[in-house]
Amino acid sequence: MRTKSILLYLLIFTSLLSLITMTYAYFKASNNYVIELNLGGLSLNAYISFDGVYIDQDSPYYDPITQTVIVEAFDASKPNYIEHLKIDITLSSKIASKMRFMIKDEWILTRTFNPDAMYPMDPVIESIYFSEQSDIYFPYSYLKKGDLSLFKFHDDGYAYYLPTIDKNETVMINLISGGKPYLVRENDLYVETCVIRIGLEVELVQANRFYEIWGIDQTFYQS
Structure with missing residues (x-):
């Protein structure tokens, strides 16, 4: 007789101030045939x-296509300035679960050249990469934990x-509290600007199957 195991998996990008119920259950038979069911077993609010001013999906600082938050990285006069950013989530599950998340931030530098220069150039757009920062920041980022x-x-x-996370327990977590501005340059040749696009990935799995699903050691939570 073939046995079946239940694997609960959730992958969510940030959805602002809206309730999400997108839990997926996979019933895996021994022949690796997979049936996907939407059980609605998890609720998440971002x-x-x-x-202190909350934004929603209609905000100019949220891109509904890429599901990312748009943050000003250098100009303190802008409403979406990085030092003013805060991201919290609340979540609950219908079964005992383990949770993990990943911040996906892209820092985009734009260098606009002086149009009156002798040899005008098109703007240059590039991604910025950071070295390891102190422990108050996310790894390789200027975003503060x-x-x-x-x-x-x-x-x-x-x-x-x-x-x-126990069955039907609601957990509230402060993920991001501000960040360090990026120092741009301005001179006679060009002006730089910098924005950040922030995505959030959250996963919940059945508590007693975290090592099988995530591929980490069974003693991970004990060390």
Whole structure:
């Protein structure tokens, strides 16, 4: 008799101030045939604000196509300035679960050249990469961690929530609290600007199957 196991998996990018119920269950038979069912087993809310002012899906600082938040990285006069950014989430599950998340931030530098120069040039757009920062920042980023004292960072880029989320328990987490501005340059030849696009990936799995699904050691939460 073939046995079947249930694998609960969720992959969510940030959806602002809206309730998400997108839990997927995979029933895996021994022949690797997979049937996908939408069980609606998880609820997640994301709350994103600048200086205490919350934004929604109609905000100019949210891109609904890429599902990313747009943040000003250098100009402190802008409403979406990086030092004013805060991202919180609340989530709950219908089964005991383990949770992990990953921040996906892209820092985009635009260099616009003086149109009156002798040899005008088209703007140059490039991505910025950082070296490892101090522990108050996310790895290789200028984004500041929120209250992540109950998280453990792994080499795979994910931050793992150490407690088990019990059935029907609601958890609130402060993910990001501001960040460090990027120093742009301005001279007679060109002017630089910098914006950040931030995406959020959240995964929940059945608590007793985290090692099987995520491919990490069974003793990960004990070390």
